[in-house]
Amino acid sequence: MNTVKIQFLGASGTVTGSKYYVETPELNLMVDCGMFQGLKELRVKNWDPLPINVTQLDYILLTHGHLDHTGYLPRLLKEGFKGKILGTSPTLAITSIILKDSAKIHEEEAEKANKEGYSKHDPALPFYTLKEAERTIQLFSSVENDEWVILSSNVRFRTKxxxxxxxxxxxxxxxxxxxxxxxxxxxxxxxxxxAPPERPEWADYLFIESTYGNKNHPQEDVEAILAQLVNKTIHQKGNLIIPSFAVERLQSLMYQIWMLYKKNKIPNIPIFVDSPMGNNVLSVFERFPTWHKLSLKEYHSMCDHVNIISSYKETWETIDDPRPKIVIAGSGMVTGGRVLTYLKQLIDVESTIVLLVGYQAEGTRGKQLLEGAHELKLFGKYYPVKAKIEHLESLSAHADQSGLLHWVEALKNVPEKVFLVHGEPTALDTFRSKLVYEHNWQVHIPKLYETIELMV
Incomplete structure (x- = not known):
């Protein structure tokens, strides 16, 4: 018998910072390498060195490109990582875009904090730089989806x-x-x-996300709600601001608004997409057509229907544009990005509508707005919230509780142990109860930095 050690270095008791250290007799690897977002008590942990010997790490396997699954990679290099970073080609393309974009934001925020003196740190430093992000990208190596990759004599993996x-x-x-x-x-x-997710057919040990482990998405008529908000924006000559995740959500919103126009449910209102990262992600859709449903013709028609903002100068021109308009801008939880500039100018205007789409983690500005905050801190100052705050939860890119249960129901065996990760405490506990009640499985909710030993 051999011992495998797994240490939970993130997404344990919270939804962010996914990273799992797997120590085997033959090699050491990590699954995902995300940074913490949201609550300050979590964000400060990003600055702590990991409690592992990073120089003995051979591989990092990425499930997907989101920041809370990849954003710690450049810091790992600073700590001595020299191995390979493996993922599907579109995942590595997305990760490249996200790391470069977040590096620029880190640098800009540090520069701004130093210039305006609102940081407690002197000097304020970026979490990582663009150069460090680019060095990280040089370690990327793509894998073919659904094909086994041999890492050592007794260790192999595949992506699905x-x-x-x-x-x-x-x-x-x-x-x-x-x-x-x-x-x-x-x-x-x-x-x-x-397309719908594939499902695992066998798992001796299952590590499953629980973001919506305690709830199902509401049955909302997304088309009707979007059309109503757009028409209301036109009627009150205001702005519809949609903070959006740059990957998938932004493209999905573009598609849905474009379809509303095609179906004659909204007039031809100006639509501005202001997310340098989101614009780059659009090119990934063009490069990897087999990974999504859009035809090339639909893709180009959708892009032609919106105004893609490419510079900060255009951001200000859009804010000054007096016409009623839709602005889709990063980031989705209002933690950073161009949307902050729009909100700084327009959050205190009553004709502004802010539409939050998808999950809002604890400690984010998005969560504060959702809970009825009367003021919002932006760039070190507080601004009164007079805008109307709306929420469309059914646009989430995450499976809800029913979806997660459906996902595990394809398993042909009973897992020896199930570990619930990537969820807030209530979601984790509710989903644990559900799995125990419906499947009678052995379920464990790991704590941050906990190490477990498994015999193989």
Whole structure:
């Protein structure tokens, strides 16, 4: 018998910072390498060195490109990582875009904090730089989806299509013939742009996300709600601001608004897409057509219908544009990005509508707005919230509780142990109860930095 050690370095008791350290007799690897977002008590942990010997790490396997699954990679290089970073081609393309974009934001925020003196740190430093992000990208190596990759004599893995965002997968890792399944983020069975997720058929040890482990998405008429908000914006000559995740959500919103116009449900209102990262992600859709549902003709028609903003100068021109308009801008939880500039100017205007789409983590500005905050802190100052705040939860790219249960129901065996990750405490506990009640499985909710030993 051999011992495999797994340490939970993130997404344990929270939804962010996914990273799992797997120590085997033959090699050491990590599944995902995300940074913490949201609550300050979590964000400060990003600055702590990991409690592992990073120089002995051979591989990092990525489920998908989101920041909370990849954003710690450049810091890992600073700590001495020299191995390979493996993922599907679209995942590595998305990760490249996200790391470069977040590096620029880190640099800009540090520069701004130093210039305006609102940081407690002197000087304020970027979490990582663009150069460090680019050095990280040089370690990328793509794998073919659904094909086994041999890492050592008794360790191999493969990726399986998982919906959620373009390139996203779950990972099946075989160690001495025992199968460890890491769900990554599970997508929806019905999605405007993506096919339904595939499902694992065997798992000796299952590590599954629980973002919506305690609830099902509401049955909303997304088309009707979007049309009503757009027409209301036109009527009151205001602005509809949609903070959006740059990957998938932004493209999905573009598609849905374009379809509303095509169906004659909204007039030809100006639509501005202001997310340098989102614009780059659009090119990934063009490069990897087999990973989504859009035809090339539909893709180009959709892009032609919106105004893609390419410079900060155009951001200000858009804010000054007096016409009623729709602005889709990053980031989705209002934690950073161009949307902050729009909100700084327009959050205190009563004719502004802010539409939040999808999950809002604890400690984010998006969560504060959702809970009825009367003021919002932006760039070190507080601004009164006079805008109307709306929420469309059914646009989430995550499977809900029913979707997660459906995902595990394809298993042909009873897992020896199930580990619930990537969820807030209430979601984790509710989903644990559900799995125990419906399947009588052995379920464990790991704590941050907990290490478990498994015999294989």
């Amino acid at each position: 299509y998982n919906g959620h965002i373009i390139g996203a997968t779950f990972i099946e890792l075989e160690i001495f013939e025992k199968r460890f399944v890491f769900s990554g983020d599970v997508g929806r069975t019905e999605d405007f742009l993506l």
